[in-house]
Amino acid sequence: MMVVTLSIGLSGATWNQLGTNSVLVAALAQGNAITSPEAILRYALPIENEPIRKVQDAIEDISNHLRGKRWPPIAKDVKRASFVLTIRSDKIIDGVPSDRQPQAEKLLENVKTEISKLQEAVKSKDTEQVWLTRRAILNNVGDIEALMVEGFPFDVPTEYASLPQLKGRATVKLETTKGDLTIVVDGYNAPVNGGNFVDLVQRGFYDGLPFLDSEDGFAIQSGDPKGQEEGFIDPDTGEYRAIPMEILVKGDETPIYGATLEEVGIYLPDLVLPFNAYGAVALARPSLDPNGGSSQFFFFKFDSELTPPGFNLMDGRYSVFGYLVDGKETLAELTKKDQIVSAQVIDGLDNLVEPQNS
Numbered sequence: 001m002m003v004v005t006l007s008i009g010l011s012g013a014t015w016n017q018l019g020t021n022s023v024l025v026a027a028l029a030q031g032n033a034i035t036s037p038e039a040i041l042r043y044a045l046p047i048e049n050e051p052i053r054k055v056q057d058a059i060e061d062i063s064n065h066l067r068g069k070r071w072p073p074i075a076k077d078v079k080r081a082s083f084v085l086t087i088r089s090d091k092i093i094d095g096v097p098s099d100r101q102p103q104a105e106k107l108l109e110n111v112k113t114e115i116s117k118l119q120e121a122v123k124s125k126d127t128e129q130v131w132l133t134r135r136a137i138l139n140n141v142g143d144i145e146a147l148m149v150e151g152f153p154f155d156v157p158t159e160y161a162s163l164p165q166l167k168g169r170a171t172v173k174l175e176t177t178k179g180d181l182t183i184v185v186d187g188y189n190a191p192v193n194g195g196n197f198v199d200l201v202q203r204g205f206y207d208g209l210p211f212l213d214s215e216d217g218f219a220i221q222s223g224d225p226k227g228q229e230e231g232f233i234d235p236d237t238g239e240y241r242a243i244p245m246e247i248l249v250k251g252d253e254t255p256i257y258g259a260t261l262e263e264v265g266i267y268l269p270d271l272v273l274p275f276n277a278y279g280a281v282a283l284a285r286p287s288l289d290p291n292g293g294s295s296q297f298f299f300f301k302f303d304s305e306l307t308p309p310g311f312n313l314m315d316g317r318y319s320v321f322g323y324l325v326d327g328k329e330t331l332a333e334l335t336k337k338d339q340i341v342s343a344q345v346i347d348g349l350d351n352l353v354e355p356q357n358s
Contacts, residue, residue: 170348231294261316279324
């Protein structure tokens, strides 16, 4: 079993893999990082439409001020989003393929309606209504952005053609002994890691497997099959399915494969899929082998109240392939006494591309 524990000292946080595996060091630095999994997933969509991103930026930024009830900057954010919608709605629609534009137009009208409601809620300083309306706007904005995506953004290296790939996104529901967890798997940015996970879910591989939590409660892991093996043995080949590191740095066209970012000389990277959010889902692996992951995965139980948000050295050492979007309370309660009852792909299975040699 590839197990991790976390201990906190003056120099940061240290992850120790037990048994034959060695150490992963994660030193957390302060910063104004995005910690919402939904926001990370919105920004991770492979689109380049400036007006819709400006609307999103403005509405996302409200959360930075709302808890402190800083109404002037909140009003400024709303005004900024409204201005973009007034003068650049046509550019937003132009960024959507023509056959999807009618759907996008309806969503954009919803956004404009909700913006008007948001202006009134801010004017009356109704905190609860601002939260609710902000969420509705961002849901619609995210749907518009999803309509903008055309095709797949890059070619996966041919050396990984024998592995399943997720060419888009999929939603997975894990039923556990404590309740349900819903994960969005992001194949746009981690097609090999995401494809492996979705394929194993579809095979029923995870059904009945136990969890193992870290000593300090900052991660909980599963995917260790019964018996001596530490990963998935492909029944077609009889061999261990090894999954590579797969990490996309913002600004790069393709992910870096087969090595940690430290090994290639990239430190404190700004990643498309970072470990900023509570419930980030990542591939477990032997610490000395970037290409040795297989079926085991873990949830990073990042606590923004106790752990400063921002870059950390887990980014680039393990590869994130998805985020928990529902079931935060359930995740917090899981221990090594619990298990996955069943796992099911509830959306996006059509984005799974089976291996070419299968």
